[in-house]
Amino acid sequence: MSRFRVLLAALVAVTFLSGLGVAVVGTVSPSASSASADTVSSTRADAVRSLLERRARALLERDETAFTADLDPLADADFRQRQLDLFRNLAAVPLAEWDYLVEGETDLSTLQLPAADEVWAPDVRLSYRLSGVDVEPSSQGMAYLFTRRGDQWYLNSDTALEPVGRRTWRGPWDFGPCHVLVGTGGFVLSHPGGEVLAARVLAELDSAVAAVTEVWGEAWPRQVAVLIPASPEEMVSLVGPGFATGSIAGVAVADRVDPDTHTARGQRVVLNPDSAGALAPLPLRVLLRHEITHIAARGATVDGAPMWVLEGFADYVGYRRSDVPPRKAAPLLAAQVRQGVPSALPSDADFRGGSMELAYQQSWSLNLYLASSLGEPRLVELYRRLARVRASEVDGVLVEVTGDDTAALLRGWQDFLRQTFP
Missing domain, CATH: 3.30.2010.30 (Zincin-like)
Incomplete structure (x- = not known):
């Protein structure tokens, strides 16, 4: 029934009853009820946000008493101990930021809930930044359950929502x-x-x-x-x-x-x-x-970029100036070349299963070849271009950067392998 039909029905009822000399006192319209519910919801959200702000501030300021004050005194003892351990485990971690974001909520209708005056599970995300390391904060989901006892809201659990698929992210500080x-x-x-x-x-x-x-x-x-x-x-x-x-x-x-x-x-x-x-x-x-x-x-890298580019370039930098002979850096590839050079560039599928190590060695040698033929600055340029495209676009980028297509790259790499692994 629409809001307008509800109001119309109420007016008809009042008119009929007043004709019988009956007084109607304290009637609350649905819009007023909705406003009241919104006020309760807003008050609850404000209380939980304040709790999380206190929690974050206590952690950053290393105030253990303040950090534990918002834990539900009737919560599971193991949960309370894990939270205390979490606080202490973070003592040496260089934190630049630690904050919580609240939005939305979880349907609790199918869960067995703790006894409390009210229970709520908003969508909470932890936003934290490690000093020096992080330019922007990292964001992780925290499946928190909150309880109200009287006028006070508490954090009650970070595992209670698991039956409905909500899990709390665990960082290193959750493990010791x-x-x-x-x-x-x-x-x-x-x-x-x-x-x-x-x-x-x-x-x-x-x-x-x-x-x-x-x-x-x-x-x-x-x-x-x-x-x-x-x-x-x-x-x-x-x-x-x-x-x-x-x-x-x-x-x-x-x-x-x-x-x-x-x-x-x-x-x-x-x-x-x-x-x-x-x-x-x-x-x-x-x-x-x-x-x-x-x-x-x-x-500079997108999902779906060719693995031989991503992993081969990383191995190139890893082995650079290590003085490791190619046959020791890539023994599986050396054995393959003795039987015959590869007939194609490594595919993404090659990086799964038993062929993975050979694919890494092939990709390393391919990037080593590109560095020797193009020079290191152009190898980096080629990486920056190829790391942002899908496999279907590789040929065009190769032509733009090197002047050769994939077939020419394969022939040059094969010659390089014959010389490198005689």
Whole structure:
């Protein structure tokens, strides 16, 4: 029934009743009821926003009493302890910003809710920025449940919404005390037990950032956060299940890339402690330079760009000036060339499954060939162009930048391989 039909029915009822001498007192129109509901909703939202502002301020100012004051005293004891641990684990993390954004809400009708005067689950996003490392804040979803007891609102849970598909993002500070080692090129964050690898990484970090900058240029923050998780669960939380495997020693991740400003948010290098910790000094150096190249170039890269460009260029920077002979840098490729040179450029499909390592080695050698034939500045120019196009556009970009098409590139690379791996 429309609002106008409701009002018309009310007027008819009043007229009929007044003819019988009956007084109608205190009638509330639907519009007034709606206004009252809006007021309640606004008051609730303001109260929760104030709670989150206090929470953020207490964390930045290291006020543990204020941080825990807004936790529901009747909440699950484990949740309250995890929140206290979270606060303490963040003590050494260099935070420039920490804030919460509130918008929308979650339907709670199917959930078993805690006993309270009122329960609410707005859509909350954590916005935080690491000092030096982040140009723009990183944004992550927080599935918070709030309860009102009397006039006071509290944070009650960050897991209660999981049955309806809402999960709270977990950062390194959710998995244990954070130890931070700081250098000119950024910092290394680890947990108890990760000190040895963290020290090794810090010893390489400044020179790795300088090496990447020498190739890519200075138009990037030139500070990197390297995270060393303490468990497989933390690795999955930081990089996703697709990359959290024992065969991957490290991965560069980002929240998103702004296509207009070419700025990447939430960039981190995450190392697999088992795989990376077992590396000798030289492979660890190559790994860090490879992943930091992805960090520097992320803003200039789009999803769907050819993998041989992205990964081959990162490996080129990783191995640059390492004095590693090609047959040792690419033993699988050397064995392949003895049987015959590749008949095509590496495809994106080659970077999955058992052929992945060979695809990396092929792509590295392809970028090495381009650097030797074009010169390093034009290799960087070619990367910047190819990293922003799909596979179907590669041929046109190659012609524009190098004067040759894909077929000519393949022939030149094949000759290079025959000379490099005689």
